[in-house]
Amino acid sequence: MIELKNICFTRGNKKILDNINLKIDENKLIAITGPNGSGKSTICKIIMGIEMPDSGQVIFNGEDITNLSIDERARRKISFAFQQPVKFKGITVYDIIRLSAGKDINKKQACEILSNVGLCAKEYIDREINNSLSGGELKRIEIATIAVRDSKLTIFDEPEAGIDLWSFNNLIQIFEELQKTQKSSILIVTHQERILNIADNVILVKNGKIEKIAQKEEILDSISKQGNCCKLKRGDCNG
């Protein structure tokens, strides 16, 4: 499915990723965790093509996609949910869902997608994706843009950031549905124990290196021994 080979990424004097090697198989739910600034999000951005590595290769379904643009990767069915959803002036919720679907879908279909992420569709469908929406609303719309895509690999960058309890409970359900209906692998950057609990494997990243890939019990144990440098959140949400 996706493989990172010897990925290095330096900005300024800081080595953000130091020789990352990683392989994720089909239909797996993988969580990436680790301290803030350890390089978790950068790994995801390199897979999507938002950042380009200084060296190394990204292989997707046997194809070297290291030099492909973001949209070329998207058309190969890689999806990316942003930690901070992007705002627009003039583009409506319906517009973004239609663009995400990559085909003409009518408002009724778009409304169903919105209802699945817990938004009252009628109220939101024609609204602009701008500052008038709250952080939680923007996040749910962001998740709707991912759910409507037919993906083979979906990346969520800290999906729990800024969402409410309802969204968080449904998020777990959405991960499970994505896996079931799209046979999509899911890669989630997270600090949430509840998300780690449903992962097939957990990757622990520290100082730009993969410290461990293991079952969650093993990682939780490892984190608890590290003291405060990598705290897990046990609540339902953090926003």
Added chain:
Amino acid sequence: MDKIDKELLKTIADVDVEEIKGAYNIRKNGQGIERKITENINIVTKKDVSGIDIIVKENTKFEFVHIPVIITESGLKDVVYNDFYIGKNANVIIVAGCGIHNDEHKDSEHNGIHRFFLEEGAKVKYIEKHYGEGAGDGKRILNPVTEVHLKKGASLNMESIQIKGVDSTIRTTNAVLEEDTNFVVTEKIMTHGKQFAKTNFDVKLNGENSSVKVTSRSVATEQSEQIFNSKVEGNAKCFGHVECDAIIKDNAKVTSTPEIVANNIDANLIHEAAIGKIAGEQLIKLMTLGLTEKQAEEEIINGFLK
């Protein structure tokens, strides 16, 4: 009317000529060519200057007035004076606009001077579209002037759109608001090539509880230049909000000069202006949905000007 005329009319009026509802007056190359009046809306040709008076009876409800202008004669300079007299408590939609088709090398110009006199409690939605086309190197020039006089309780909602193909435009809007009035202006402009667009707004909030909201969204590309000047003067307890947003591309230039003047302690005036290129994160988001950079840019611009 030939095919070009009909297509120009459809672009600026958004409907086929045969489907125009209500009263209308179609002007082509400096002459009125078709007119229809209704029981409540009269259109009278001016005697002293070129133009018409549009007189709407009081209490007229939800009727349309279309006054499109088309110019297909290269080298024509057309100046027209149209006055709108809207009776007490009338509520109408007025659609104006000008389409120029210029296939030659001489400049074609249309200057429409529109004056609105709204009596007490009258409400008007005014839509104005400007569009230019044609293969010639003759310029397509439009200089509309809009004058607005609102009496107690009246409101005017003006939507001004310059679609494309206009080489040079100076758009002037002056308004005087009496008490309990509301003036809303939404302006959308896109320029490309070496086009030039200048907007001048001058609004005087003279009456208590008068309010104005001006929203200008523009996109300047290639070598084009845009200038946005606005002056809102609060002379009573009033509210004014001017928002000017511009996206800039290539070697285009945009100047925004806000001026808000409060002559009364209860005047509440706000001006917001932002000029910048398309945000990188917006492009990235749309590219993660499979759009190329060019498609993403088009979607962002279309949404912005929608």
